[in-house]
Amino acid sequence: MTPAPLISFEHVGREFDEGRIIALKDVNLAIDKGQSVAVVGASGSGKTTLIMLMCGIMFPSTGLIRWNGEPVTTSGAWTELRHSAIGIVFQEFNLFPTLSAIENVEIATFGTGIDRGERKVRAQTALMAVGLGARATHLPHQLSGGERQRVAVARSIVNQPTVILADEPTGNLDSVSGGAIMDLLFDLHRTGGVTLVVVTHNSGDADRCARRIQVTDGEVSEPGPMRVHEAAS
């Protein structure tokens, strides 16, 4: 029996401003566990809305979203998924300015039921995985843009998620730092088996993904052949 897709959209639509703005129209797609997917499209086409729907930060106006075949309809269920199965990386880093790098990572582990000591170990391990083990006690303003985004990536993986949703993760970085962040995300995908969904404007980054989803004026299509770099698992 074929396993259910990790994430599936069934006739999902999203409107804003009481229907005056249609961000996504009748989206049907399925993402399997371990895939790498690039979401591409022009600014304002609906890419971010798609990602926000995938992690339950935004709810669909119509249609149904399933995780592992199970419909997810409540904010509580989405919260639990974001806590345990979804890691999110934003363009803006979104770190807490008064918390050190390790604390910014550790904060994602609150409520996981593991003790403080173990939480700290996990946070340190995640920081080491992104190459920032030696900068754990630095505050965000003491880190470069690339390092801050690495902290954000560490935060996204600290709870060992099934999927990382990255919304233009290199958008605020120079090309060198941006390239390093993408290398890091693909390493996590390749070596850790984590599913990777990346919103990007960079065709090179998109080419590194096995799938490319094109969003155009709220409509989703999937052109082009499958590429390499599937996860080990």
Next chain:
Amino acid sequence: MNHIQLAFRNLKRRRARSILTALGVALAVGSFITLYGLSRSVYQNVQQSIEEHGSDLTVRRRGTAELFGGTIPETIAPRIAEIPGVVAVSGDLLSLAATDQDAQVLAAGWPDGSFYWQNVPLEDGRQPQREERKVALMGIDLARALQKHAGDTIGLLGEQFKIIGITRFNSVINRNMVVVPLTDLQELTFRPGALTFLSVKLAHPEDPAEVDRVSKAIEAASDLSASKSEDALRNDSMIGLLRAVSAAMAWVALLMGVLMVLNTLLMAVLERTREIGILAAIGWSRGRIMAAIVIEGFILSAIGSAAGIGIGVAGSHLLSAIPAIGRFVAVRPTPALVAATALAAIVLGILGSFYPAWLATRQSPAVALGRA
């Protein structure tokens, strides 16, 4: 890191605002303790003052709204003394009197042979002899404040009195009171034959039924009301007014403190909209986000309350140090009042932080993150 440490970090980010809020709570708690302590202390000090004279029942004019407000004729005392169960009766005339040093003091006029004289603890000097006039016993605190000693004189209501003794009562009122012969005070206040109230000593003050029987007998034999000394102030309108005003001011102060906590947290929530969105994005539940805000409210209230206890105790001593107040009342907040006030401030602070906390969870994470 835990939730408490996280809350401290957030509060430290806006250090000045957090300190000012905690200070506001501290002042509110301090005001509450001081004002409530003042109203309670007035009641307790007057009661202690009456009891210290050995009085079991206080008899005063029926319908008088305040203890010092009415006068009764001293001729009624012998009739009450004849009631079975009554051991002794003493009249007491009270008046605020200006001294020749421009101080206002409480002057009491006691009749010859009053049982009051039996309970006077003398620090120095002697008691007046029968029929002795224009002599005074001065409370030890007043004597110290006015630098008077036995053998000195003091002007009261324009008349000179010889201080023949210094008394060492326990209650602050009695320690600041001047006792003179009843006749002298009646003359000086133009109230010949008048008393402020009568004090009655009972044979069996420990028997409530007997106390009640004698009280009813007194009331039946005269147009006066009799009540146990601890009840004498219960219906006193002046004391009631003082207590009501103090209580109202105290509660207003406390509620202002709570509003400060609410306002601070509300501003913090509005300023940290994005951060709250991030917490939601990384999987924090609404309950956990609410708890994080409420913990900040708890910390502000707890620190403010702790500081407020110090302010309240210090404020009480400062009030007592003001001569116009300290001569009549020693403001001493009880541990129970202090504990209850601090606890109430913390509970109210927590309750006050629920609204901003609730508001924090109401916003959509997408909106908070600027994604919608």
